[in-house]
Amino acid sequence: MKKFFFTLALLCAVAGAGFAQTVSEGTIILNPQLTNLAYNSFKVSSDGASSKFSMYGLQADGGYAIKDDLLIIGGVGYQGLKFEDTSGSMLNIRAGVRYYIFNGLFASGSLVLGHGKLGDGTIGDLGFGDEGYEEEYVESDAKADLNSLNLAIGVGYSIFLAERFSIDPFLNYTYGLSNKVAGESFGMTALSLNIGFSFYF
Template structure:
């Protein structure tokens, strides 16, 4: 399946309309990404293991202030359901995304979460990179790698490495 997506993506890159770049100044961006249950995020995930179910739903949006540079913000809502009780998580993200050569997205952002009834909440500084496969003028698939550095040592002092797949709309 990954090979099929790669072949489809590479052929779609060659079919791009270079006269109206998706990442041009003044355009808007809406993203949905896969997520990671270990930190607050604005992505999508569902995980069940040993009677514990975790879920999240969220989106990011951005505006291209200059060609290839979008300022972004995102919101997410999720929770954990377990035998010992349920909790909810509200997540937020703010940062920027720069497209090198209009197709290699580099992100830098601050991500945090507010966990119901928690004494400490996580906050992360994240950096990521990937590749944007444009499927026409308004859609891209963006697989990527991301590293999140914990800014709250009372919550955790460990960093988190992620492999994500993002889907973006441009208008």
């Protein structure tokens, strides 16, 4: 899988070399994304205990260039979650900025607000609280509320395959500012590879 993504990125970079450009003031961008494709590293923690989890999803962003190479971005997304034997889903909204540094290289930052459900398993396996937590709060078929506020920062490269279309692989780091499941707070960090497809108008 890693070789596939490396080869794809190399071919796109060669094909897109002739279209490298800046994003002009007034440009509108539509940017659907496939998130958490590879190189995933996620961790949740509470009271010194930690567990790894997996995530996959779709994101749809839109933006406007308020000046050359600086865009205000907003979007909505869906994430599927898997904590060992527990699965769930989440919808999120985000707002942030993207800045093109040089020749397609960009950095981004955003705040992400999410709400979802976690269930079809037991949350006690995640290390939240003591052994009595599972029986007191969550039954095996219950769904618990999941709320999150995260800071996401990333770096990527826009490979222009045409004047108004680019493929945007980028590495994203997410830090949990405030996350709760069934009313219990937990910490969260995530590092993932995403791929976006940008259309410029």
